[in-house]
Structures are given as C-alpha cells and as structure tokens.
Amino acid sequence: MAKSLLIISRQAPWAGPSAREALDIALAGGAFDLPLGMLFLDDGVFQLDDGQQPATLQQKNLAANLQALPMFGVDELFACGHSLAERGLDAGSLALPVEVLDDAALAALIARFDQVVTL
Structure with a gap:
C-alpha cells in the first residue's frame, strides 16, 4: 500500500515558485x-483567497490549479485557523472548501500522515 503524504504549503502565491x-x-x-x-499554513493561506489579482504582480493565477485538486482526488484540504485569522481571511469566502484546524488538530493531522513535505 502506498504511503500517505501531507503537503504543507507555507508560501504566498506571489512569493516565488513554492506555492505552484x-x-x-x-x-x-x-x-x-x-x-x-x-x-x-502561514502565508500559504493566501493561496485560498478568492479575491486575488495576480496579473497586477505579473504572476499567473493559481485558481485553476486549486480548483483541479478535487478532480485529481485530492479531497483532504486543510487550513490553519490561526493563519487565516492573522491574515484577515474568512473561511467562508475561500476559493475552496477546506477544513479549518486549530493548533491541536494540526499536530494530530501531521502525525496521521506517513510522510510530510513542506514548501
């Protein structure tokens, strides 16, 4: 059986290639x-902001990639509640439905996966 993988995205979509x-x-x-x-997590929650205007920064929009995640079977999407609150983002107005987790739930989530990659 394949090992499970958790990808932690911590970079804003305009901060370099890590988000993509x-x-x-x-x-x-x-x-x-x-x-x-x-x-x-952290600035990575900005990827979920539905009101992005990446063209003003001469960046490509990641919205199509985000919308494709469920079509590729990536249904387990999570966001750090603390990160959302610190950045003034409301979970109800994000580009994708995600499960918002508190700090205790984050630790349990990370422990649940066999491998973790942070970008």
Missing part, C-alpha cells in the same frame, strides 16, 4: 492515486 510547486506535487500525486492531503 506544492500544487504540482499534489496534482501529480493525485493523478497516481497517492493518498494525500494538503495543508495551507
């Missing part, structure tokens, strides 16, 4: 039916 790389890993893993989840 995390999504690419998730999509590739999902295409091969790898059991995986994705956690948006």
